[in-house]
Amino acid sequence: MKEKTILFLTPTGGRTGSEMMIWYLLRHLSGKIRSVIYSRQNGELFAKESTADITFINKSKKGFLYNIYEGIYFKLFKQTPEEARLIKIQKTVKADKWYLNTLTMPRFARLAKNLDVPYYVHVHELVSIYDEILYDDFRFQFDNAEKIICCSAIVERRIQQMGYKNTILLHEFIDTEKVVVKQNPIDLRHKLQIPADASVWLMSGSMNLRKGYDLALDLLANLPKNTYLVWLGSIKKTGVLHYIQQRAAIENLNFIELGEKSSEYYDYMNIADGFVLLAREDPFPLVMIEAAFLQKPIAGFNSGGISEFLQEGMGYVVDSFNPKDLADAIIQIQQQKIKTDKTILRNRALNFDIKNQIDKWVRFFNEN
Structure with missing residues (x-):
């Protein structure tokens, strides 16, 4: 059987709870699946000691000039520079699935859908964080997810109360x-x-x-x-x-x-x-x-x-x-x-x- 390749996408690569968990997870998945990590920021966790088989880190420094560049790039190519890079990464690694570590990256759900790549959303959040995500983006990432991974029973209950049946309860853990x-x-x-x-x-x-x-x-x-x-x-x-x-x-x-x-x-x-x-x-x-x-x-x-x-x-x-x-x-x-x-x-x-x-x-x- 061909070894499955999963592209894990994470927001900062820093020492947040959800990202510590994925760091532990990838360390123990070694040899069981082929893991690729993409960190949206240059956080110390994956920058200093990655536990994935292949690591990509976005080192672009956000700021006024970058925002102008990103705006022009989007106007020309109808995608952000980061999305363009992810498309290249996907062509290189040929991931079978994408894994969105937290529900704060809904644009990547749309990108995965456009690329016809199935994806999981790992929900580490409760309702207060829902308020920080635009309605259409929030709905899209759940409507189109292959599986919604829930970090606790209360998280799964909230997701199911919205009518989603494709949930799985996989608790948070430490090493x-x-x-x-x-x-x-x-x-x-x-x-x-x-x-x-x-x-x-x-x-x-x-x-x-x-x-x-x-x-x-x-x-x-x-x-x-x-x-x-x-x-x-x-x-x-x-x-x-x-x-x-x-x-x-x-x-x-x-x-x-x-x-x-x-x-x-x-x-x-x-x-x-x-x-x-x-x-x-x-x-x-x-x-x-x-x-x-x-x-x-x-x-x-x-x-x-x-x-x-x-x-x-x-x-x-x-x-x-x-x-x-x-x-x-x-x-x-x-x-x-x-x-x-x-x-x-x-x-x-x-x-x-x-x-x-x-x-x-x-x-x-x-x-x-």
Whole structure:
């Protein structure tokens, strides 16, 4: 049987959850299918260490002059320079299918259709992201997809509620071999000037309102004074960041922004006594799997995939978006009124390790 070739298209090639997942996936698909990756941006993940058999990276720098060039090019050829490049890539690699990693690239769905190449859409998003995509583009990519891959049960439910029957549930996963802790958490706490008797809860992800980082101080204000809240992730310099910094200083709240800490990510995650998800909406965050693997109790709002992932003994899901309710749950976990078990946490995370999920993906690509 001829080895199947899949062209995987991804938005940034950076360390977002959906792109970390595809990086893990391609690493374990090696030898099982022929994988080709195209990254729309020169993100560090695939630029530094690609896991695909063949890698293409768009290194065009967006800006005023490029936009003019792109506009002229489109007027002349009725396609963008990027679309022209993808047509050349398809002629070279002769992919059997295209895989759109996230629903944020609907133009490529149209291009695949024009080229008569079947495609999959992998949906890592819930309804708030639908609002960022034009009606016709959004509808087209679902109407014409061969399969719609859903990263969690809540994502699949939303897609099916629109009438689409060609869905498949393939959960997000991590590669636990990559979760390596090298530094002593006591030393890192000392480096951050966190007292030895303090309670540390950590959040992770990009700073945006969907992730709920604007609620961090409302949560912290309802926690005991010796509680520290640490944000691990890229820092977005907007007015909300100024609000957080000013308020934390004025109210003397223990809020620490760490930044990305890419090479020390798991070391810093491991300083936490518990992990908190403040997201208003989150389909199936990889960070909660990582936290569970590191045996950190988890607390969060009922924002999506968290309620599917958490089991008894792992933490608590709050059925509201009230920071005080979440603070009360954290306090009960700290006081062991809500019991957590490190073995349950680790074992649940292992269910979503790539080694325990890869066979489903291999079957999917070979059968569809």
